[in-house]
Amino acid sequence: MQKRAVVLGIFIDSIDMRQAVAEIEGFILNGRPNLIVTANPEMLMYAQNDVELAQILNNAQLTVPDGAGVVWAARHTGQKIPERVAGYDLAQCLLDVAAKQGYRVFLFGAKPEVLKAAKQKAETLYPGIQIVGVRHGFFTDEEEGVIIEEIKEAQPDILFAALGVPKQEKWLAKYLDILNVPVCMGIGGTFDVMAGVMRRAPLWMQKMNLEWLYRLTQQPERIIRMTALPRFVLKVVFGSKS
Numbered sequence: 353m354q355k356r357a358v359v360l361g362i363f364i365d366s367i368d369m370r371q372a373v374a375e376i377e378g379f380i381l382n383g384r385p386n387l388i389v390t391a392n393p394e395m396l397m398y399a400q401n402d403v404e405l406a407q408i409l410n411n412a413q414l415t416v417p418d419g420a421g422v423v424w425a426a427r428h429t430g431q432k433i434p435e436r437v438a439g440y441d442l443a444q445c446l447l448d449v450a451a452k453q454g455y456r457v458f459l460f461g462a463k464p465e466v467l468k469a470a471k472q473k474a475e476t477l478y479p480g481i482q483i484v485g486v487r488h489g490f491f492t493d494e495e496e497g498v499i500i501e502e503i504k505e506a507q508p509d510i511l512f513a514a515l516g517v518p519k520q521e522k523w524l525a526k527y528l529d530i531l532n533v534p535v536c537m538g539i540g541g542t543f544d545v546m547a548g549v550m551r552r553a554p555l556w557m558q559k560m561n562l563e564w565l566y567r568l569t570q571q572p573e574r575i576i577r578m579t580a581l582p583r584f585v586l587k588v589v590f591g592s593k594s
Contacts, residue, residue: 357431360396360587362409364417364426368434372416373445379413380455380509380534387412387524388537390439392419393584395517400587405518408525416442421581425588443542444477446510446535451478458506458533460499461489461514462543469547484508489515496527503531510535514543 355366367375379386389395389412399406409415416437417423426433450457459471467488474481485506487499503511511533513520520538528536 355432356415357426357429357433359391359422359425359429359431360400360584362391362396362399362406362415364391364415364422364433366426366431366433367414367416367437369437369441369445372414372437372442373449375414376446376535377449377453383534385528385532386414386535387521387528388535389415389521390418390437390442390538390540391415391422392439393421393425394419394580395521396422397580397584397587398518402518405521408518408521411525418442421584425584428588439537439539440542440545443512443537443539446537447474447478447481450510451481454480454482455509456482456484456507457510457512458485458487458503458508459483459512459514459543460487460503461512461520461539462547463490464488466543466547466549469549470543473546473548489513500527500530503533508533510537512537512539512542514539514541516540 356363357366358364365372376388387408389409391409395409399409416439417426417433417435418437418439420436423433423436447457449455457474459467459474461467462470467486471483471486474483485502485508487502491499511524511531513524513536515523515538517538517540520540524536524538
């Protein structure tokens with residue numbers, strides 16, 4: 353297991369993209385169920401007031417630094433994290449590896465039309481990908497049993513869940529052992545980007561850590577959620593006083 357940093361009480365693996373993919377491939381070969389978390393500042397701020405989420409994050413088998421703010425926070429407190437491991441990019445790397453190695457993938461979450469388009473995009477980008485099941489993310493508590501059985505019967509090696517934070521992390525953690533999928537990973541809006549419903553920031557903005565600003569221009573309604581970013585910075589710098 354890689355070394356870990358601690359940001360606002362949450363363990364973050366000090367890992368780069370190549371190491372993350374290798375670690376996850378090891379999970380697949382091992383065969384036991386594992387939870388992979390893509391931690392960004394917004395998620396860490398959620399965890400400050402959600403004990404259940406905080407416990408889930410700290411019990412995850414792999415927590416990657418999805419967000420330049422997380423990398424900055426670790427370095428600001430004298431800890432080393434080599435680079436940002438963006439959840440979207442990690443998901444694409446895993447789809448690529450899955451296509452090449454024959455790993456089985458299940459897509460869970462998002463709207464039906466978005467999920468359909470994301471599946472088609474994956475099949476176009478990664479020829480030979482085995483997508484063994486799909487299920488949209490709109491369901492009642494009574495339907496959970498059916499969804500669990502669908503996933504179990506499909507026997508995927510990788511389960512991507514796009515239910516939003518913190519629902520996706522709590523759902524995967526709750527059913528991790530029952531599902532018995534080697535890699536369970538919450539991926540937020542990844543299917544939306546793959547489907548073309550949302551666009552990622554231009555590469556130059558990603559490199560300048562301005563992806564949050566681009567996202568805000570696309571979704572002005574996120575302004576309230578975006579207040580988590582300055583609060584995150586203040587909490588890292590000033591601790592409990594912020």
